[in-house]
Amino acid sequence: MDSLAALGNGFSLAVTPVNLLFGLIGAVLGTAIGVLPGLGPAATISLLLPLSYALGNPVTSIIMLAGIYYGAMYGGSTTSILLNIPGEAASVVTCIDGYQMAKKGRAGAALGMAAIGSFIAGTAGVIGLTFVAPPLSAFALKFGPAEYFSLTILGLMLATYLSGQSVLKGIIMAVLGLLLATVGMDPVTGNLRYTFGLLILEDGFDFLTLGMGLFGIGEIFSTLEGKVRAQLVTRKISNLWPTLKDWAVSKWSILRGSGVGFLVGLLPGGGAVIASLLSYAIEKRASKEPEKFGQGALEGVAGPESANNSAASASFIPMLTLGIPGNPAIAMIFAALLIQGVTPGPLLIKDHPQLFWAVIASMYIGNFLLLILNLPLVGIWVQMLKVPYSILAPFIVLICSIGVYSMKNDVSDVLMMVIFGVVGYVLRKFRFELGPLLLAFVLGRILERSLRQALLISKGDLGIFIQKPISAFLLAAVALMILFSASWAIYRRFSSPPTRFGPQAH
Numbered sequence: 001m002d003s004l005a006a007l008g009n010g011f012s013l014a015v016t017p018v019n020l021l022f023g024l025i026g027a028v029l030g031t032a033i034g035v036l037p038g039l040g041p042a043a044t045i046s047l048l049l050p051l052s053y054a055l056g057n058p059v060t061s062i063i064m065l066a067g068i069y070y071g072a073m074y075g076g077s078t079t080s081i082l083l084n085i086p087g088e089a090a091s092v093v094t095c096i097d098g099y100q101m102a103k104k105g106r107a108g109a110a111l112g113m114a115a116i117g118s119f120i121a122g123t124a125g126v127i128g129l130t131f132v133a134p135p136l137s138a139f140a141l142k143f144g145p146a147e148y149f150s151l152t153i154l155g156l157m158l159a160t161y162l163s164g165q166s167v168l169k170g171i172i173m174a175v176l177g178l179l180l181a182t183v184g185m186d187p188v189t190g191n192l193r194y195t196f197g198l199l200i201l202e203d204g205f206d207f208l209t210l211g212m213g214l215f216g217i218g219e220i221f222s223t224l225e226g227k228v229r230a231q232l233v234t235r236k237i238s239n240l241w242p243t244l245k246d247w248a249v250s251k252w253s254i255l256r257g258s259g260v261g262f263l264v265g266l267l268p269g270g271g272a273v274i275a276s277l278l279s280y281a282i283e284k285r286a287s288k289e290p291e292k293f294g295q296g297a298l299e300g301v302a303g304p305e306s307a308n309n310s311a312a313s314a315s316f317i318p319m320l321t322l323g324i325p326g327n328p329a330i331a332m333i334f335a336a337l338l339i340q341g342v343t344p345g346p347l348l349i350k351d352h353p354q355l356f357w358a359v360i361a362s363m364y365i366g367n368f369l370l371l372i373l374n375l376p377l378v379g380i381w382v383q384m385l386k387v388p389y390s391i392l393a394p395f396i397v398l399i400c401s402i403g404v405y406s407m408k409n410d411v412s413d414v415l416m417m418v419i420f421g422v423v424g425y426v427l428r429k430f431r432f433e434l435g436p437l438l439l440a441f442v443l444g445r446i447l448e449r450s451l452r453q454a455l456l457i458s459k460g461d462l463g464i465f466i467q468k469p470i471s472a473f474l475l476a477a478v479a480l481m482i483l484f485s486a487s488w489a490i491y492r493r494f495s496s497p498p499t500r501f502g503p504q505a506h
Contacts, residue, residue, distance in 0.1 A: 003134055010357025014365060019063050022055075023362045026064035027370050030071020034091070035079050035381040036392075041072040042438075043219050045332035046211035047396070049339065050403035058340035059355050063362040065336055069329050070122060070312045070363065073272060074370045077114040077305050078381050081107060090272035090308035093280045097293060097300030104296050111378060113242050113250055113298055114305040119371040121258040121306035125313025126363045128262050133349070133356075137321040140346035145453035146464050150474035152447040155324045157478050158267050159439045167485060170436045173427075177440025178447070180205050188452060200412045207335045209404055210441060213417040214434050215328060216400045218424020220393050250302035253283050257306030264307070265314025267326065272308035272315075279307035313363060319344055320356065324443065328435045331442050 013019065033044045045065050052061035076091030081098035094114065101110040143151065160170030183194045184204025195201040242250070257279040264275040283303040284293045293300050316333075318324045323345035325331035337344050342352055349356050404413045424434060458464035466472045 003130055006353060006357045007130060007361060009354070010359075010361035011364075013059065013354055013358040014063065014361035018057075019060055019358065019362065020365070022060050022064040023067050023366055024369060026067020027071040027366045028373065030068035030073075031075035031370065031374060031377075032381065032384065033068065034072035034075020034077075035384055040215070040219065040329075041069045042211070042328035042332055043215040044068055044072075045329055045336070046208070046215050047399050047403060049208050049211070049332065049336055050406050052336045053339050054406075058337065058342050058352075059358045061336060061340065062333065062355065062359050065333050066316070066359055066363060067366050069333065070309065070366065071370060072329075073122070073309045073312045074115065074118050074374050075381065076308075077118070077301075078111065078374075078378055081110045081114065081301070082378075090276050090311075091305075092273070093276045093304040094301055096280070097295070097297045100294070100296035101298070101301065106296065109242060109246055109298065110301050111375060113246060113302050115371060115374045116242065117250065117254045117257065117302045117306040118309040118374075119367055120254055121261060122309040122313055122367040122370075123364065124258045125262050125265065125310040126360060126367065128310075129313055129317055129363070130360055133317050133321050133360075136317065137346050137349050140322050142470065143322075143346065144468070145450045145457065146468045146471040147474070149447060149450035149454055150465060150471040150478070151322065151324065152443050152450060154474050154478050155318075155326075155443055156436075156440055156447075157481055159326075160436045161481060161485065166431075169432050173432055173434065173436040174440040177437040178444040180210070180437075181441050181444030182448070187449070200416070205416070205441075206408075206413065207442070208339075209413050209417045210420055211328075211332055211335065211438065212400050212404055213420025214424035214438065217397065217417060217421025218428060218434070220396055221421060221425035222428050224390065224393055246298060249298050252286075253279075253299040253303035254306045256282060256286070257303040258310045261307035261310030261312075262314045265311035265326070266317055272311045272327075275307040275311035276304035279303040316359075320348055321346060323446065325439060328438045331438050334442060 014023070029044070030041060033041060045068055048065065048068070052065060055061045055064075073090060077094050077098065080091040080094040081102050084095050084099040098110045098114070101107065156174050160174045161167055179194070181204075183201055184192070185202060186193055192202060257275075260279045260282060261272070261275040264278060265272070280293075280300060280303060283297075283299045284290050287293065287297070287299060289297075315326045315330050318326050319330050319334055323334075323343065325334040334344055342348070342355060400417060401414050404417045405411065427434060427437075454464050455462075464471075465475060
């Protein structure tokens, strides 16, 4: 009941004209970003971090940034279904069956079920956020430095393990992120670390500069290099509202996708992409006719679209209650809170209850607005793809440059952003995931601070990390994960058939 009363107060703040306006701006902008391939919510939020600082009000700015994130989950399905182009990474799976449905003249049914499934799952995720976050935050108050160190280690392991196909590349990126986090002045001794005598490095790397470079400029370079040719499969879209038969086919897919997405969204490194892939695999396995998948199965649209929206809502839980961001977009919102002087973590609900509950209330409203706006505006979203990216890119670079410069009025920050943009482009060329790098950069400072505090408390005794029950449990989970990963790699190495060299027998 306390949560419901607090949520009611949050609604009273969320429905103020200013917050409603910026919530709508965030939702619409997020949908547009979801439609446009090659940008994504993380890059967009990084571009708007200076604006969030200029707004001054943390409630308004976080409502807008949250709207961008979950709005992008809605928008990605439109181009996936109509153009076979995933506007957002989480919508890659939707292309498989959504585009086949559109080719068969069922684009309306696919778009309608994607929007309704997204609304149901997104709302279910916010309901979970409403009732799971407060008790989890209360439990997190028991965390000391040792527990936070172990939790951060677990978060880094999950981020590298779930981020991509190569665990090794994920570990490399996480280590690079940790190294970048140590550059600059030591927070305890005041000594300079890894500055190489360069004045520009004495303050360390700024999160805004790093994020805009890797995800903004780097994404632009990659997109300009590729050639995306969109061909609309149909120009007449009708029957957007699902039939009773469509409901019968999709209802369990939506429910399963909502549950899977919520659970995956709680994990650092999981996020909407993993949730949609896992949901598709579950739906195919649960189907009595798995051969339909890939040929235009409605369950192949409803399940993944529900999963990615539920995961988007659930991913706010570890960030708000534990101070552990789970994916790059959430890490950007984490940074926006820090810019506003708000520290995410167990004390957030106690110290900033209006912010916490207003953001949750705005997510209920935002999901409803997206359901109303998403389908009627399909034609407008598709028309956006006709604008050449070579025209959009210079404007995005200009916005990035102004945003980075405005934070400190320092041209060297703009130069550093461009350097990180080139680094991000090169890493993409070699198929390295950038998510673990950014998450490790954020978590690295938490990791170092917790480690030092724990060792000061124990007078240098490393046993503190296994003497604390919660810390020991978290480290045991890390050890099991490493053991499982190593065992699986050995199994695959020795179970694969030997390679035959030389000429083959005919």
